[in-house]
Amino acid sequence: MKRLILLMIFFALFTLQSFSFDSEKTLAQANQCYLQKDYKKAANLYFELLDNNYKTADVYFNLGNTYYKVQDWSSAILYFEKAKRLRPTDSDIDMNLKMANLQIIDKIDQVPQVFYARWYNSISAKLNSGTWAWLSVMFIWLALVCFVGFLFYKTPRAKQTNFGLGVLSLFFTILSIVIAVDVNKAEHTHNKGIIFDFSVYVKSSPGNDSKNLFIIHNGSKVKIEDRVNNWYKIKLLNGHEGWVETKVLKRI
């Protein structure tokens, strides 16, 4: 009996705990702490929000800001990047990420892409996968309307117009589906990371006894291409490749 009561109390507390989390209040509190320059407490509160699955771009952005204020550039860049993943079009996130990147040591120039790849990337980064999916739905319905119109209009001119519009809509449908698939894949693969160690020797192969290829520093963004035991194969934006231990970086 006693046990049962205890169990009940435990469950009650548990459910209470899970329902008692007031996200709005926590956020307001965190923002207040940020304003009062109590960055440590603010960061903890933002983490609480994240732990309760409020993983929104705004929370990540604010967390990045608190780290920026305490000059922990690696963490700031990490959370700005996380925010950017969720909302690629936000100019504030872009701006702060750029600012944080100015503070770090490595200036890595991106290898210039071919123009169509550049266009594709800049267009696909504008919206998230859900929006692209909606767009593709919109276009396919538009295509449907156009083709039906093509069937029922009698005059050749109207038929032509409808057919053209239908084909165009169909093309946009396919394009937005492709982008949606791509963006979704990018949203679900965490293959980018931020270096957290002050300076890291990038090795030519996994293992400490291999050759040092170059050094990268905290805050640098790398692409993770492979993993062998506790070693990541990384690639910098400028195309340099090498191996680092998994512990030196955090995935975005």
Place this chain on the structure above:
Amino acid sequence: MRKFVFFTMFLLVCYIANSQTFLSTVSSNTVSVGEKFQLTFTLYADGNNFKAPSFKGFQVLSGPSQTTQTSIENGRMSRSYSLSYILAATAEGTFTIQPATVTSGGKSVQSNSINVKVLPESEAQKQQKQQAKKQEQSLGQEAKQVIAKNLYIRLSVNKSAVYQGEAVRAQYKLYRNPELNLVSLTPKKTPSFNGFWTQEFDQKNYNWQWEVVNGMRFQTAIVKEVILIPQQTGKLTIDPFEWDCIARLQVQNQNRDRRSRSMFDDFFDDPFFGGGRAYRDFDNLISSGSSSITVKALPDNKPQSFTGGVGNLKMEAWVDNTKGLTNEPITLKIKISGNGNLKIIDAPLVKFPADFEQYDPKINDNTTVTASGISGNITYEFLAIPRNQGKYKLGPVEFTYFDLASKQFKTIKSAVFDLTIGKGSGSQSSFSGSATKEDIQLLDRDIKYIKTDVKLVQNQRSFYASAFYLVFLILPFILFFLILLWRRKHKENLKNRALINKKKAADTAKKRLSKAKAHLVTADKTAFYNEVAAAIWGYTADKLMIQKSHLSKERVRELLEKNGLSAELCERVIKTIDDCEYARYAPSNDEEKSMHDTYAEAEKVIIAVESAHNTRRVQG
């Protein structure tokens, strides 16, 4: 007669006196080659402006020498001047000595010319000359021998075969018999050691020592001592050291003693300078002679860290401060000590981590040159400035040298230095040199403030991942397919109905016409014409399988013609329709008749079209 003779003589004397005031004479008109003779020009008057002839074929040995002679004859004083040359003939043959000229008493006076016959050299003369030459030669040679015996330089090299980079000592030692009377002794050509790196011993004052060589006491001194480090392989030559000396030797009087025995046999035995002995200075060149050594190349398996060191060497490396701060220099010192070619070793290769700004090493030379080579130590100081904080590994510093004892390359490795670099006082921005102008402008701005207007939503699945997405995507295709199906069916229906209508066209028309006939009976004019027109319209529409609403007269004609009806028949169809329309509104004289006519015409037209159609189908 006597008077005449006297006069003639007088004239002659006068002539002689006049013409022979300037005379050329030779001591001998016949000479042999090389023999000396005297040529004299004598002027028995005052004169000046003497011009000697060219002595072609002769060699002037001395002269001119001038003599003046004064004589008093019969109370008359006369003066004569003479110029004499000593000449020697150079070649055999007959030569003419041309007259000389002089200005005397305002007149140019010429002397006489003289022929001299030059005979070939006599045998005795030749012999004498040769003997003298021989004597001179043998004298010189003997002097040389004597000097060589008593004054020489020896070159000694301590090794004859070495490795490239191995030190060799070359020593030039001067030996001198103190009894040799040296007038001067000066170095002429100091050796240049091609192919060697050289380090010379300081030899400011010669340290003369006594040494007995072959039972003779010599004064010796090392005049040059060099450490040579070959830089090339193969056979290298060590150059000789040459000195010029002038020695004064006693020689026997040649005139007295022409015996063939050596003039110097008793030279040094005789303490006295006896009569009949003379001294002469002899020039001589003494040379140490050259020596060659074989330089072997180092083995081919040179490790990468080999920087040229050869010998017996040691290396130590240390870092002054393993815990540094950014922007504060750290020094790595490498000390190479031992015995070998220390001075020409390149600095060991040291690569600081990439974050360090590395400077060229400072070299501290602490070596001495000894007989066995160069020994001591050389310290290389590598200065580097860490630019970023972190943990770095430096080294191991490797130093490879060729060990002469084991004839192998040996590598010395230092420990690995763990460097911990903390954050120094220097500002970070001071070295972020890559910041562009744009970057600096951006630095003035602050980051955007945190987001306060936040809609907090727990993470949801995106529309992309939901099943609705697929449904929405596929639904249009299904709809389109359905529409297509429906449309096809509808079209088929329409077509079927049209076919039926076509078959029934004549019947329908007949029905209509019979209806019209009823109106004809009742004389309902408007209804009659309407019915007739409708009958024709309907007939053509059904026949052509088009809708009535789409019909116009032009279209009917066009389609009928297309269906193969004659133009005349088409015209009749149109005309009937026109008549109907016209007659409906226009009053006619004989209405009954025209109605009958129209009816008949309509009937005929339909039958004609029908038959034309049928025949065409049969044909088709």
